[in-house]
Amino acid sequence: xxxxxxxxxxxxxGISPDQASIESGTKRSSVSSGGKARDKKEFLRRFIDSKVxxxxxxxxFEAISEKSGPxxxxxxxxxxxxxxxxxxxxxxxxxxxxxxxxxxxASTSDGIETTGFLAIExxxxxxxxxxxxxxxxxxxxxPFYVACLYKxxxxxxxxxxxxxxxxxxxxxxxxxxxxxxxxxxxxWGEVLELALLTPxxxxxxxxxxxxxxxxxxxxxxxxxxxxxLSRSLNKSGFFQNPSPVFVLLVDSQxxxxxxxxxxxxxxxxxxxxxxESAKDWIKHHSNVSMSxxxxxxxxxxxxxxxxxxxxxxxxxxxxxxxxxxxxxxxSIEDLAADHSSRLQARRIERQLADTTVNGHDFFQYQQHRxxxxxxxxxxxxxxREKFEPMKLEIGSILxxxxxxxxxxxxxxxxxxxxxxxxxxxxxxxDPGRSLFLYIGSHPSQVEPAWEDMDLWxxxxxxxxxxxIMKQKGLSSKYLPELVASGKIIHSxxxxxxxxxxxxxxxxxxxPVLVTSPVGEMVNDMVRNSFFGSDDxxxxxxxxxxxxxxxxxxxxxxxxxxxxxxxxxxxVQHSYFVLIGWGHAVLEERDRxxxxxxxxxxxALQEGKLCSASDAESLVYMLYFCSGGELPxxxxxxxxxxxxxxxxxxxLIQQKLGDISAVLKAFADYVDSLCxxxxxxxxxxxxxxxxxxxxxxDHGKEIEISG
Numbered sequence: 001x002x003x004x005x006x007x008x009x010x011x012x013x014g015i016s017p018d019q020a021s022i023e024s025g026t027k028r029s030s031v032s033s034g035g036k037a038r039d040k041k042e043f044l045r046r047f048i049d050s051k052v053x054x055x056x057x058x059x060x061f062e063a064i065s066e067k068s069g070p071x072x073x074x075x076x077x078x079x080x081x082x083x084x085x086x087x088x089x090x091x092x093x094x095x096x097x098x099x100x101x102x103x104x105x106a107s108t109s110d111g112i113e114t115t116g117f118l119a120i121e122x123x124x125x126x127x128x129x130x131x132x133x134x135x136x137x138x139x140x141x142x143p144f145y146v147a148c149l150y151k152x153x154x155x156x157x158x159x160x161x162x163x164x165x166x167x168x169x170x171x172x173x174x175x176x177x178x179x180x181x182x183x184x185x186x187x188w189g190e191v192l193e194l195a196l197l198t199p200x201x202x203x204x205x206x207x208x209x210x211x212x213x214x215x216x217x218x219x220x221x222x223x224x225x226x227x228x229l230s231r232s233l234n235k236s237g238f239f240q241n242p243s244p245v246f247v248l249l250v251d252s253q254x255x256x257x258x259x260x261x262x263x264x265x266x267x268x269x270x271x272x273x274x275x276e277s278a279k280d281w282i283k284h285h286s287n288v289s290m291s292x293x294x295x296x297x298x299x300x301x302x303x304x305x306x307x308x309x310x311x312x313x314x315x316x317x318x319x320x321x322x323x324x325x326x327x328x329x330x331s332i333e334d335l336a337a338d339h340s341s342r343l344q345a346r347r348i349e350r351q352l353a354d355t356t357v358n359g360h361d362f363f364q365y366q367q368h369r370x371x372x373x374x375x376x377x378x379x380x381x382x383x384r385e386k387f388e389p390m391k392l393e394i395g396s397i398l399x400x401x402x403x404x405x406x407x408x409x410x411x412x413x414x415x416x417x418x419x420x421x422x423x424x425x426x427x428x429x430d431p432g433r434s435l436f437l438y439i440g441s442h443p444s445q446v447e448p449a450w451e452d453m454d455l456w457x458x459x460x461x462x463x464x465x466x467x468i469m470k471q472k473g474l475s476s477k478y479l480p481e482l483v484a485s486g487k488i489i490h491s492x493x494x495x496x497x498x499x500x501x502x503x504x505x506x507x508x509x510x511p512v513l514v515t516s517p518v519g520e521m522v523n524d525m526v527r528n529s530f531f532g533s534d535d536x537x538x539x540x541x542x543x544x545x546x547x548x549x550x551x552x553x554x555x556x557x558x559x560x561x562x563x564x565x566x567x568x569x570x571v572q573h574s575y576f577v578l579i580g581w582g583h584a585v586l587e588e589r590d591r592x593x594x595x596x597x598x599x600x601x602x603a604l605q606e607g608k609l610c611s612a613s614d615a616e617s618l619v620y621m622l623y624f625c626s627g628g629e630l631p632x633x634x635x636x637x638x639x640x641x642x643x644x645x646x647x648x649x650x651l652i653q654q655k656l657g658d659i660s661a662v663l664k665a666f667a668d669y670v671d672s673l674c675x676x677x678x679x680x681x682x683x684x685x686x687x688x689x690x691x692x693x694x695x696x697d698h699g700k701e702i703e704i705s706g
Contacts, residue, residue, distance in 0.1 A: 037233065039269040044229050047274045048154075054218025056279040061214045072211045073290040076246075076259035082311050083648065088335035089306075089314070090672075094130040097122045100301025101252040117159040120174045120195055120250055121146045123296070123303060127317050128176050128192075134335070135328035136321070144321075147186060149173040149194070156186035173197060173223065176317070178324065189234030192320040194223050195248040195255075202254040205293040212249065212290075217258075220247045221288070224260035225278055232264050243323045246316040249293070255309055256293040257316045262286035298657035298664065306668060307650035392423065392439075400512055402486035409437055409484075409514060417521065417562045420454055424518055427483075434518040434569075435483055436579075438462070440511040457582035457593075459513045465554065465581040466515070472553070478546035480579050484514040519565035519577060526561060526625050533659040534694055535574075536626050539564060540618065540663060541689035542576035547614050548682035550584075555609045557592030558583040559617035561625060585609050596633040597624070601643050602675045604636050612673035612680050619652060619670050622663065628655045647671050662688050 047053070064072050101119035125146045132142055147156035151172045162171055174197070178190040198216050211217075227245045244261035266285040270277040282288070294309030304310050322328070392398075396411045408428030415422055425437040440459035466482040469475075488510045522539065525531040543564060547556060556563075556578065563580030583593040585608075592603050592613070598620045600613035624630055628651070633639045646652050653671070657664030666685055673680060 036269070039271060040229060040233055042271045043269050043274050043277075044226070044233070046271060047226065047229070047278065049275075050219045050222040053222045053275045053278060054215060056275045057218050057221070057282065058214065060279065060283050061217065065211060073288055075291055076257055076289040077291065077312060077315050082308065082315060084336045085315050085318070085332055086306065086311055087339035088332045089134070089311075090339055091335070092130055092134040094303070094305045095126045097126060097301075097303050101297050114163055114168060116197060116252055117148050117163070117168075117171055117174065119252075119297075119301070120197060121148065121159050124174055124176055124193075124195060124317075126303070127314055128321065131314065131318050131321060132325075135318070135330050135332075136325050138329060143179050143325075144176050144192065145179055146174060146176055149175060154188070171197075176320065187234070188226060188230035191227055191230070192324060193246050193248065193317055194227065195250045196220055196223060197250055199251055201249045201251045201256060201293055204256070205254050205295070210290060210292060216249065220249060220258050221260065221282055222278075223247055224258065225282070228260070228262075228264055229267075244319070246320055248313055248316065250296075253295055253297050253299070254293050255296040255313050257291040257312050259289045259316070260286055295654055298654060298661075300658065300661065302657055302661045302664065304650065304654060304657055304664070307654055308648075397428065398425075398437075398512065399489050400484055400486040400514075401489045402484045406489070407484050407486075407514075409435065411437070417523070420458060422458075425514070433516070436480075436515045436518055438513040438515075439488075440513075442510045458580075459511050459582075462580070462582035463511070463513045465584045465586065466513075468586065469550065469554065469581075474549055474554070476546060476549040477575065478542045478577055479549060480515040480577060480581070481517070482513075483516050485512065487511055515579070517565075517567050517577060518569075519567040521562055522564040522566065522576070522621075522625060523561035525566060531625050533626075535566070536622055536656075536659050536663065537689060537693050538574070539566075539576045539625070540622055540666065541686060541693060543578050543618050544615070544682055544686055544689070546578035547618075548686065551682070552611075552679065553586070554581075555585040555592075556581060556583075556614050556617075557585050557590075557603070557609055558595070559614055559621055560595055560598040561621055564621070594636075596636070596639040597630050599639075600674070601640065604639055605675075610675060610677060612670060612676065612678070615670050615680050616674055619656070619667050623652045623655050623667075626655055626659055628652065647674070660692060662692050 097119065099115060099118040099122050101116055101123075128144050128146070129142055132144070148159045148162055148171045149155075150157055150162060150167050150170045152170045156175060156177060157165075157167065159171070159174070162168065174195045175186070176192040177186045178192065180187060180190060183190075196216075196219060198219075200213060200216060204210070204212060212220075224245045224247050227247075228243075231243065231245075244259050247258045247260070249256045249258060262281065262285045264281075267281040268277045291312045294312065295304060295307060296310045296313060298304055305314075392411050392414070394411055394414065398409050398411075400407050400409070409425040410428060410431075411423050412426050412434070413424035415424065423437040423439070425435050427433055427435060438459050440455045463482070463485045466480065467485070469479065470482050475481075487508070489508060522531065525535070543559070550556070558580055559578070560580075563578065565577050565579055566574055567577060568574045584590075585592055588608075591607050592599065592609050594604065594607075596604075598617050600609065600616040602608065602610045602613050602616075631638075631642055633642065653664050653667045656667050665688075669685070670680075
């Protein structure tokens, strides 16, 4: 049998042999004096019923509930600490969980789902393994393991073994323990952290409350006190004394952290009334703090490692390891510092390193110099003929002059996106093909056109962009096709077109753009509840494919639900097309559209696009289309603040994660690129998304993306 020298074991956890011997000797001498060790053991032996202990806490629970309301306890971790910890974990990879959680409690109150315990074991093991390797390990094996607690005998078993032995109904929690070959069922004095599985904890997140029910809180405090008593009796002296204990409150989707600390020497060891003594210590000598309940899994069972709920659990696990293993070889500050260096490097690449005023970012907008002279413009209002507003009806036919060719289009449908009116038309020459037809402002309407440039961007500017795409050979089924562009030379309700007196027509010269294909706008799909999870996956793939085809020379700059259409007519599988290229950025001086909800952070800050701006806007659009709540915004500052809160609390990733782990991963990826000059890797995400798109037949259709 291989024997590990005692000094090696202590060194592994950052404790010198001399220090351990002194501490251990001190504990032995103090424990032996007055028979406190025997009293604690007897106290612990009789302290076996959590329900009895909970009943003793009723008066205390009512008092704190009435006094402080739902937010009774302080939080164990400040948000600033969690943000720094999040930065430190940027380069840490946590393994993907094999077994996914489902409802822990079945329809009956006593029925417990097997997968719940298997999932929490996987989650805790992945957590402790990832943290150990990131902060402490330099090739050393993991000294911890995870097991589930069987409440009847207070011993720990692997979940699979307990379930196969018929102990499923008696399991109540899972724990991280120190490996000890002499105690295969675990020692309470070597429990790092306990995760209590409870069915009602998710309701706190829904209700926004911070105070759990007495039954949940009482059971958690019972196990916390049991852990503290057992640690104080542990002769190895691994844990610092006094040391706080962490109990996780977990269900199939949510989790929170309960932290209990206090001086156990003030616990009256009345072995004849252990529950009353324990209650007095909780009431007068303990400090209880609790985090808000938040998501750690999404609805599909994927672990949201970077979300605020998982960060709280990971931070509690980190502190639990810290108590036993001592100072880590890699500190949080050291790992978090890499985040600052990466951010600074990005700022230098963006040439913003020196653009600060009084410690605040200062973004300079380039101003175009114009002539300082005041130029008198002749008043031509008297010469301008009265312009008749254009009123097109279903059945109206327009004749266009398109590159010296005359083309006729008949209006078949009139639509509106809430701001602008556009038309569905049929080609007179090819009536079986539906087309989008956009009509701009009449040349005589100079003033209205300057007051509202939307029509100019919709028609003239978009015509320029689509023409450039056509000239460069940028073609994809996910991009609109330029069918015709020109000016109106005639209109009529008859299919007999006569353009003999075109110049006398009141609409003569009005610019028109005709594109293909025709589909339903995504905002209409969302409004009618027709946009599902499969649509979100396809939409993400198809829009990225469109961006990939146009990149890097052309960037869209105006991605929103009104500028994406779904094509269902005449195709085997529906697909999405990215339209509305009027605000596309072709060169440095071009400015994208400003949308408080969907524009990228960089666009709002600097009025320009960076490499990942379109992908960021796509993420906001998918978040909204998938049911995410967009706040009322009335300023750029408010929009930027909402983005910062949404990314830091992982609200967007959580919502997209409910649809697909791939969309969650894509949002995480975009978050890491926000505001940076680094190009986005379209190919890898197109491949990942394509693998998860459900299509019945892949054998006949050849598709080229990007």
